[in-house]
Amino acid sequence: MARVAVVTGGTRGIGEAISKALKAAGYEVAATYHANDEAAAKFKAETGVHVYKWDVSKYEDCVQGLATVTKDLGPIDVLVNNAGITKDGFFHKMTPEQWYAVINTNLNSLFNMTRPVIEGMRERGFGRIINISSVNGQKGQAGQSNYSAAKAGDIGFTKALAQENANKGVTVNAICPGYIATEMVRAVPKEVLEKSILPLIPLRRLGEPSEIGRCVVFLASDEAGLITGSTISANGGQYMV
16 A cells, blocks of 8 residues: 655645655655645646645644545655745844744644644654755845744754654654745746856756655655654755855
8 A cells, every 4th residue: 555645835846846756656645735726736637646725824724634635545654844935025124924924834834734643653653754944944044034944943843853753663854955946946037046046056056846856755765764853955065155
């Protein structure tokens, strides 16, 4: 029987690539989304991946949604906390709405999604929790105090949860992508990309979403059983600069 994997924000961008990679590796995948019905429907038609709609920033929505996934597909073995938003702005001009929206979606969602599944993973003696953080959670980024704080929190959450669950067969790891060639990043003007972004990346290129997908597939596998509490920096060397 195929293991069941849930990917939040799993119908677009990096999440889409993760969902596709896990499905190709033989997992039964449930991809969640919140707002874009058209993109989710297109993704489902193209991939055959199961799609579920709920708001990961709301605990009760996550409890109910995960219960539905479990009923439809079976116990959840792999959880990929990928959903995230940005509401950028310099801190001295940032509104409470900008701050709390990002913290709730990018950090509090890890509690909302993980708490309902962690006991089952512990009881079954197997689980893989993979949190998609960011290079900006490692180094910070001007104009993203909310986003950087949330993504740094994701890393701390990863390390603490890994320690609590290692003896139960549950591993918890984080991936910190750098600039990945998603629709959002490709919308950056070419001159900005070439003059201000690529020079910061030793590999001198953007990452591909599929490269993050492959990292997730490895961490979800039995072969990665020794790895927990770790952070994979998938950023072309940007964090070293």
